[in-house]
Amino acid sequence: MSRRIPVGNIEDLLPGQRKLVFVDGRSIVLFNIEGTLHAIDNSCPHNGASLASGQLDGCMLRCPAHGLRFDVRTGCMPGPGGLSVGTFLVQAVDGKLELDVEEPSPASAPAPMCKA
Structure with a gap:
């Protein structure tokens, strides 16, 4: 079950900005790319490096630690298979940013692999 959390x-x-937020002990990066809002986990699945300061090229975010790239719309690496980061629905409601967050499960599972 998900719940909506106000985050600013x-x-x-x-547009063109990013914002780091902390929700339920999770670090999440929000992006406004040409007026469209996106949100991903701030932890690279490769080694846990922060993605918040990564270089953004369109919708592709490069991990500053080892250069892995993730599409902020899907959380997936380009190409078939590969690692992924968690994504979240973020939207503007009455001038406020709201993030949909899943209730934590007893055993947190890693982000799923992306399909080809």
């Missing part, structure tokens, strides 16, 4: 105001995330 829309003015905090203008």
Whole structure:
């Protein structure tokens, strides 16, 4: 089951900006790419490096530690298979940013592999 968490105001995330938020002990990066909002886990599945400062090229985010690239829309690496980061629905509602977060499960599973 998911719940909606307020994480700021829309003015905090203008086009071209990113914002780091902490929800339930998780670090999550929000992006505004040409007016479309995206949110991903701030931890690279390869070695746990922070993705927040990674280089963004369109919708592709490069991990600053080892250069792995992830599509912030899907969380997947380009090409068939590969690692993925968790994604979240983020939206602007009445000028506020709201993030949909799944309730934690007893045994947290790693992000699934992306399919070809």
